[in-house]
Amino acid sequence: SAFATKTDGTLWSWGSNAHGGLGINHTQHRSSPSQIAGTTWNDISTGLSGVCARKTDGTLWSWGYNGYGHLGLNDIISRSNPTQIPGTTWNDVVTGVYSGTARKTDGTLWSWGYNSVGTVGLNDRIRRSSPVQIPGTNWIGISSGYCYTLARKSVGG
Numbered sequence: 001s002a003f004a005t006k007t008d009g010t011l012w013s014w015g016s017n018a019h020g021g022l023g024i025n026h027t028q029h030r031s032s033p034s035q036i037a038g039t040t041w042n043d044i045s046t047g048l049s050g051v052c053a054r055k056t057d058g059t060l061w062s063w064g065y066n067g068y069g070h071l072g073l074n075d076i077i078s079r080s081n082p083t084q085i086p087g088t089t090w091n092d093v094v095t096g097v098y099s100g101t102a103r104k105t106d107g108t109l110w111s112w113g114y115n116s117v118g119t120v121g122l123n124d125r126i127r128r129s130s131p132v133q134i135p136g137t138n139w140i141g142i143s144s145g146y147c148y149t150l151a152r153k154s155v156g157g
Helices: none
Strands: 002-005 011-015 030-036 041-046 050-055 060-064 079-085 090-095 099-104 109-113 128-134 139-144 149-153
Touching: 002 041, 041 090, 050 090, 050 099, 090 139, 099 139, 099 149
Parallel strands: none
Antiparallel strands: 002 011, 011 030, 041 050, 050 060, 060 079, 090 099, 099 109, 109 128, 139 149
16 A cells, blocks of 8 residues: 655555455545545555654544454454544654554653564563553654564663
């Protein structure tokens, strides 16, 4: 699947749409861009089967396959349209294979998902289907890969 934002804040998707991963309220594949409902989309992160996107108002949204709770919506129900993750003031987000990590504007870091290898960063392997705060503050950057998440703190944080 592919995603793109336009300068007017609209979000577009195309490609494979298994489990509604394109966010266009159905599961039919698309060979040309289709607009995802809403405007003011700011950034997007795609994982293996789930998608998280942030709007300019600081809200965070997710959709796609959710068998491991990795959409951060406190359940394991897959979604074919964007659904808001609770909370506001989200600053940025990254997704992994079956996990998500987001940073808020206050410097706190939150994570959720499958966690079979400790990807959630809470010193355990407990699966979490909603965002849980990782200890500490002053987080200034996040990145993720196949089965890992990296976060950076400011000096003295």
